[in-house]
Structures are given as C-alpha cells and as structure tokens.
Amino acid sequence: MEIRIGPRRKRPRDLRREMIDETSRFLSWALSEDRKLPRIPTALVDEGGFDRLMKLPGAKKISAKWWIRAIDRIKS
Numbered sequence: 404m405e406i407r408i409g410p411r412r413k414r415p416r417d418l419r420r421e422m423i424d425e426t427s428r429f430l431s432w433a434l435s436e437d438r439k440l441p442r443i444p445t446a447l448v449d450e451g452g453f454d455r456l457m458k459l460p461g462a463k464k465i466s467a468k469w470w471i472r473a474i475d476r477i478k479s
Contacts, residue, residue: 433440444452456462 441456444456446452457466
C-alpha cells in the first residue's frame, strides 16, 4: 500500500462514482447512434422476455458464464 502526504497524495477510490461514470459513458456511447444493439426486454423472462436473444447459438452458455462471473465479483 502506498501512502503519500501532500498535494500528490492519491484520493481514495469512490467505487460508486466510478460505476456511475462508467455506466454513463457506456449509455452515451450506446445511444449516440444506431449500433444494432439488442434491446432490453420489457417482459419478464417467464413471459418470453429474452426468447429472441436466447434462441441465438450459444446464448444459454454465454448467459450462464456471464452470471457466474457477475456473482463471483459480488462475492469477492
């Protein structure tokens, strides 16, 4: 751990602010032009909300890996 005193001292990371800023940058990029990105379904999964995406080849495997990684990040 590096400790600095004076004007060159690093500020503590504000993870909440970093997440908000990253999300804002992504949304600005995603909405800046028609990028053919999949839309977020408005229907619940059990009502067919992700059917179109889940029918793509390999979608279930990719989805499972994504959720495992996301949950692992929360746990650590």
